[in-house]
Amino acid sequence: xxxxxxxxxxxxxxxxxxxxxxxxxxxxxxxxxxxxxxxxxxxxxxxxxxxxxxxxxxxxxxxxxxxxxxxxxxxxxxxxxxxxxxxxxxxxxxxxxxxxxxxxxxxxxxxxxxxxxxxxxxxxxxxxxxxxxxxxxxxxxxxxxxxxxxxxxxxxxxxxxxxxxxxxxxxxxxxxxxxxxxxxxxxxxxxxxxxxxxxxxxxxxxxxxxxxxxxxxxxxxxxxxxxxxxxxxxxxxxxxxxxxxxxxxxxxxxxxxxxxxxxxxxxxxxxxxxxxxxxxxxxxxxxxxxxxxxxxxxxxxxxxxxxxxxxxxx
Amino acid sequence: xxxxxxxxxxxxxxxxxxxxxxxxxxxxxxxxxxxxxxxxxxxxxxxxxxxxxxxxxxxxxxxxxxxxxxxxxxxxxxxxxxxxxxxxxxxxxxxxxxxxxxxxxxxxxxxxxxxxxxxxxxxxxxxxxxxxxxxxxxxxxxxxxxxxxxxxxxxxxxxxxxxxxxxxxxxxxxxxxxxxxxxxxxxxxxxxxxxxxxxxxxxxxxxxxxxxxxxxxxxxxxxxxxxxxxxxxxxxxxxxxxxxxxxxxxxxxxxxxxxxxxxxxxxxxxxxxxxxxxxxxxxxxxxxxxxxxxxxxxxxxxxxxxxxxxxxxxxxxxxxxxxxxxxxxxxxxxxxxxxxxxxxxxxxxxxxxxxxxxxxxxxxxxxxxxxxxxxxxxxxxxxxxxxxxxx
Amino acid sequence: xxxxxxxxxxxxxxxxxxxxxxxxxxxxxxxxxxxxxxxxxxxxxxxxxxxxxxxxxxxxxxxxxxxxxxxxxxxxxxxxxxxxxxxxxxxx
Numbered sequence: 001x002x003x004x005x006x007x008x009x010x011x012x013x014x015x016x017x018x019x020x021x022x023x024x025x026x027x028x029x030x031x032x033x034x035x036x037x038x039x040x041x042x043x044x045x046x047x048x049x050x051x052x053x054x055x056x057x058x059x060x061x062x063x064x065x066x067x068x069x070x071x072x073x074x075x076x077x078x079x080x081x082x083x084x085x086x087x088x089x090x091x092x093x094x095x096x097x098x099x100x101x102x103x104x105x106x107x108x109x110x111x112x113x114x115x116x117x118x119x120x121x122x123x124x125x126x127x128x129x130x131x132x133x134x135x136x137x138x139x140x141x142x143x144x145x146x147x148x149x150x151x152x153x154x155x156x157x158x159x160x161x162x163x164x165x166x167x168x169x170x171x172x173x174x175x176x177x178x179x180x181x182x183x184x185x186x187x188x189x190x191x192x193x194x195x196x197x198x199x200x201x202x203x204x205x206x207x208x209x210x211x212x213x214x215x216x217x218x219x220x221x222x223x224x225x226x227x228x229x230x231x232x233x234x235x236x237x238x239x240x241x242x243x244x245x246x247x248x249x250x251x252x253x254x255x256x257x258x259x260x261x262x263x264x265x266x267x268x269x270x271x272x273x274x275x276x277x278x279x280x281x282x283x284x285x286x287x288x289x290x291x292x293x294x295x296x297x298x299x300x301x302x303x304x305x306x307x308x309x310x311x312x313x314x
Numbered sequence: 315x316x317x318x319x320x321x322x323x324x325x326x327x328x329x330x331x332x333x334x335x336x337x338x339x340x341x342x343x344x345x346x347x348x349x350x351x352x353x354x355x356x357x358x359x360x361x362x363x364x365x366x367x368x369x370x371x372x373x374x375x376x377x378x379x380x381x382x383x384x385x386x387x388x389x390x391x392x393x394x395x396x397x398x399x400x401x402x403x404x405x406x407x408x409x410x411x412x413x414x415x416x417x418x419x420x421x422x423x424x425x426x427x428x429x430x431x432x433x434x435x436x437x438x439x440x441x442x443x444x445x446x447x448x449x450x451x452x453x454x455x456x457x458x459x460x461x462x463x464x465x466x467x468x469x470x471x472x473x474x475x476x477x478x479x480x481x482x483x484x485x486x487x488x489x490x491x492x493x494x495x496x497x498x499x500x501x502x503x504x505x506x507x508x509x510x511x512x513x514x515x516x517x518x519x520x521x522x523x524x525x526x527x528x529x530x531x532x533x534x535x536x537x538x539x540x541x542x543x544x545x546x547x548x549x550x551x552x553x554x555x556x557x558x559x560x561x562x563x564x565x566x567x568x569x570x571x572x573x574x575x576x577x578x579x580x581x582x583x584x585x586x587x588x589x590x591x592x593x594x595x596x597x598x599x600x601x602x603x604x605x606x607x608x609x610x611x612x613x614x615x616x617x618x619x620x621x622x623x624x625x626x627x628x629x630x631x632x633x634x635x636x637x638x639x640x641x642x643x644x645x646x647x648x649x650x651x652x653x654x655x656x657x658x659x660x661x662x663x664x665x666x667x668x669x670x671x672x673x674x675x676x677x678x679x680x681x682x683x684x685x686x687x688x689x690x691x692x693x694x695x696x697x698x699x700x701x702x703x704x705x
Numbered sequence: 706x707x708x709x710x711x712x713x714x715x716x717x718x719x720x721x722x723x724x725x726x727x728x729x730x731x732x733x734x735x736x737x738x739x740x741x742x743x744x745x746x747x748x749x750x751x752x753x754x755x756x757x758x759x760x761x762x763x764x765x766x767x768x769x770x771x772x773x774x775x776x777x778x779x780x781x782x783x784x785x786x787x788x789x790x791x792x793x794x795x796x797x
Contacts, residue, residue: 013750022724023758023775024731030779035757049514051382061726064530064718065709067521068726072514074385075523076378076408083375087340087382087390088514090366094337094388098364100507101387106516124378127371201754227779235780235793238755413717474716512719521720533711534718540711 015205016042025068026060030234032225032241033057033140036198037111040138040222043208046071047104049088053081053112053121056147057140079120082128082137085110089133107136107212113224114141114155118181129188129217136211136218139181142226150229154179157249158294160282162229167285177297185219186255192218194254199223199241200265203252210254223250231281240279247276248298251305260308273298316496316560323454324487326495327393327419327479328353330458332363333501334465337388337508340368340379344398345431346483347421351393373398377405377416384414385522387513389465392416395483396423396437403440409476410445411538412522413511415468416476418446419461421483422583424670432671433485435583435634438478438611439644445538447477447545448611450582454491457481459562462501466552469508473545480611482584484671496560504559546613566615567622568607571597575604577683578623578660579630582608582645585674589632592679603683608645619652629660630682633698634668642666642698663689664698678702727775731758735778737793743768745790752782752791 020041027034037057041048049072052058058075061068076084089108095101110128112121117139125137144162145151152162152174161173185193192214196204204222211218223244225237232240244250248270252263273295277283286294321329328350331339339358341351358367366383370376373394380390394402399420409416424430425437438448447467451457457479464477481487496504512520526534550566557563570590572578581589586607596603606622608615623629631650633643641647646664653659663686668674682701715721739752746768753761753769760775761782771782783791 015750015754019759021759022727023760023772024724024726024729025758026729026731027757029734029777030781031757035755035781038757038759039754046519047516049386049516059525062521062524062720063726064524064526064534065715065720066725066728067524067720067722068724069521070519070723072516072519073521074382074514075525076381076412077405080375080378080405083370083378084382084385086368086370086375087338087379087384088386089382090338090340090368090379091383091386091388091390092515094364094366094383095386098337100337101513101515102517104516123371124375127375130371131368198755233780234778235784237757237779237781238785411717412719511716512721518721519723521723522717524718524720526718529708530714533709533714536711537714 015201016045018042020046020070021061022068022070026063027056028228030227030237032198032237033142034060035237036140036204036222036224039198039201039204040208041071043205044107044109044212047106048109049106050109050111051076051081051085051088053116054078055113055116056142057111057113059147078116080124081110081112081116081121082125085135085137086128086131086133089135108134110135110137112139113146114139114143115145115153118154118179126188129185129190129219132216134215134217136220138220138222140222140224142224142229144229146226146229155181158297159286159290161285162282172290173285182219182221186258190217190219191257192254195221195250195252197223197241197245197250197252199238200245200252203263203265207254229282232279236279243271243276247271247273248302249273249276251302253305253309258312260305260312262305262309316494316500318492318494320490320492322349322488322490323457323481324349324421325353326454326458326493327461327481328357329495330461331391332357333496333498334462334505335389336363336365336391338366338368338380338383339391340370340376341392342370342373342376342394342398344373344395346423346487347393347395347398347419349487350419350421373401374405377402377409380416381405381409381412381414384416385412385514387508387510387515389508390416391418393419393421395421396425399437399441400425406441406444406446411534413474413541414476415474415508417464417468418476418478420478420480421487422480423483430670433483434669434671436669438480439635442612442644445475445542446612447475447542447549448480449477450480450609450611451486452584452586452607453486454489455493455562457486458493458495459556459560459564462496462505463552463556466505467545467549470548471509473541473548474511475542475545480583486584500559542613546615549610564609566610567618568609569622570605572604572606572622574602575626576602577628577630577686578604578606578626579632579679579682580606580608580645580649581632582611583634585668588674588676589679592676592683595676596680596683601683601687614648614652616652619649620656623649623653624656624659626660628686629662630686631662631664633664633666636666646698661692661694663695665701666698667701672702730774731777732774735776735796737778737780737795738773738776739771739782739791740794741769742790742792745788747788749787752786755781755785757781
């Protein structure tokens, strides 16, 4: 087959070439999260306002007196990206209505890490989604409080070693299951919820564009590989994201008005979860039994998802 | 000329804010502010004002939302009390650092613990260092006048700082008082449109809330301090403009019968009116008592305080808040510090009173004067006293 | 660049030069750099897509190269390149 005719390979050339996040940002070498943010910006375009929580993405991009952002961007505090975004949405709506600004459609986006979204910012996010603001919230989930030194969050997966739930002689690391944030967002009854991963860039961009077209709240949960915190080499962000999807650790799906739809990228048969754990230092300590326990849970959770997709499909 | 009406003060504040062409309000209910929130939402629901009204899920989100909206260039408003203000506490210095002209009514209420929904100043005192302009009102007329003027002060190009108007909870917010409500035309004439210094809009992308390292942080703090100090001139100018238009004059420090006074009392907030009656009674008995009312709390009117207070023999500073284990009530500490450098300064007495809604009658204020006048030791006391606490 | 005095600070510390972070050249961080072998390159652009810095640029003849002012040498491009046209070479 002529390789140029292979759509999968040719398609990257269709991605918006504009860089709305400049280089010169201070993300770690090989950061999967900043790559996701860069791709998100390509999907959103210039008519976007971003409200960011405190965290890696805020710190690496906004060291006064410079900024890496080329779209309007505001950072206020740790737990309020969603409420700041809802205020911006209300403000712009009022100004447009009164003719005080031009009537172009501007998408308001709240973004934060797993800590900022699922822990300290949970309330603000829940409120913003419930009130039905026309905004997207994107959670960049690197599965710990990375910016402050790899402390555990409710997004840390079972068995991962973090600095506040470390693996030790009497501990397996994280002892609780990852909080299912997409499901919680679905329960808010918002029009669009999706999980995404930058290792599948076209799928991610499509989902962002879908969210952008929704006139109401949408939520995207984005897998963000962190080589520093996950103790993996700097070149593994994309391959790790791929493994997460291929082993079922991070299923890709969308929920549109309560109807579940598994992404086409989902494999028919999963690789074993230990393939995902092996290249990551944060899982190095797990025993065969612990891995087996996690494998069972992955299987059960995916089965639930498949059933939901069957009976709650479009 | 506006009409003279009687109305519950909290409702009147909402009416006044409704005249100010706000673009957005975000409120969370808390006693005794709730009537402001409720009436504002009535105005929106009836289409009497054209504003986005966001019923947020917490006060922290209320302040976050008005920060976002103000950043987008919208004239934004909120109101709270006590625990709600404490919940917003984290964000207040951020709002002022970002130089966002947010206006807020505070229906002053005691801070927990224990829980107490009644009036004192313990909620606003912890916000002293936040970089907000802070104004205290004594009656309903002042509450509505200051609410309208706060937008003009906040949004002035030489100010660009958030403003809070402090209205004693229940004691003032829930009183039905007579006052003159300006007309829409008058407010339109008085209040120019909001011209932000920067906006979150793709027409000119900016970054707000960048973080600063130690190479810049100190300069940033100095710039903020200079901004709030310089705002005093604008505040006085705006109050003068109001006086020309409405005939009601306001000053950072108001005085009553101070010219030949032997003893002065300093109050902040609505209790000043009760103190004023006590002074009239004392004067009738031949006591040379006078009253000083602190209207502008931040920026602290250092020059005016010095000018009014330095020549009197005795000064009673009343505080409706306490800094536990500190040198005295917050107002007392600041006034005493303000007068320290003066060659001639009064003996200062500090009474902590009116906590958690404890009422103060005319006789209580008169009692303070009598006690102070009876003190012939001529010694500066190091201690403050709780007034009217059962021993 | 000289640090600003307090009087020179923009009001509210608003940064109004979008993308001004690019004055900081992160290229000084790297210990290895990507080298493209154009004979193997199929011009798919995936290296451009996957670069966290957004510093992989397409040249006039359609091949790719990293802007060495910013390239942190993470190696994602080399690792993901389908025909293995990119190799990571240690910095001198």
